Amino acid sequence: MTAATSVLVPYASYLRVYEPLAAFPEPERSHWSRYARSGRTPTAQDELRRSLADLLPTPPVPVPVHESPDAFVTEDDGVVLVCPWRTRLRGWLALEELTGLFPPPVLDAVLPPVVRGQAAADYEAWRERNPDARPWIRSAVWQVPVRWFVLFADDEREYEPGEVPGVPPVMRYRTPMVQARRRLARALKTLRDTIEEGPLTEGLVDVGRWLEEFHPRSLVELDYGGLVHALPPDRLAEDRSAADVAAGIAALRDGDGEGAGAAYGRLADRWRAVRDRQFAN
Secondary structure, three states, rough: OOHHHOOOOOOEEEEOOOOOOOHOOOHHHHHHHHHHOOOOOOOOHHHHHHHHHOOOOOOOOOOOOOOOEEEEEEEEEOOOEEEEEHHHHHHHHHHHOOOOOHHHHHHHHHHHHHHHHHHHHHHHHHHHOOOOOOOOEEEEEEEOHHHHHHHHHHHHEOOOOOOOOOOOOOOEEEHHHHHHHHEEEEHHHHHHHHHOOOOHHHHHHHHHHHOOOOOOOOEEEOOOOHHHOOOOOHHHHHHHHHHHHHHHHHHOOOOOOHHHHHHHHHHHHHHHHHHHHHHOO
């Protein structure tokens, strides 16, 4: 067994944008066109294993030396769409978030200050050369952020129970970019009209700004990723989180505080149970 395949993959979820090939400038467009024709089908688990394997050496390599040439590829109405991994960029962005997640002694033990300092210097130099760069993928550990569900409708839910041995279950939503932007705008207006500004509103603004960076004919995907292993099969099959979020926002729009509270309660209970597993033995 190799180091890459023996790494324990965390319970992460993903929000991805797939852009049509026409959105990419040359020579990148030709690269992704050849890549799509090659039939390569790496998974999110493959990407995670490769990234986590870099943390095994001493000292660890928190950010790849070179950017990943891989991507997720899908097709919609005959149009090829690509979601570049951009593992190096996302590694830098993840490092920026670590400071607030771990106490300094823990962070220093996992990633020594000299390693973090070099990575930060490399990122600053890279950003000067690539000021408009942005990731096509956002990730979250031990949860699906509520703001992500706002982008999708319940009838866009795709659930595959993984009944074939060796094939894991799949839970995801996919929607056209125009629909995602429309739903986000309506939800943001409702929240601003009915409740005080808070984390959910701020989160929606952030996601909205991110979505505006992409081609209008893109596809937006929410993938439960490794979280399918953190939910019992019956709970996963019954999970209608996007419907609960939509119901809560609709209730707020109609002035139904009780209905909004009930929808939020269902959502909170479901995801609290998942987050609690993070600290279980």
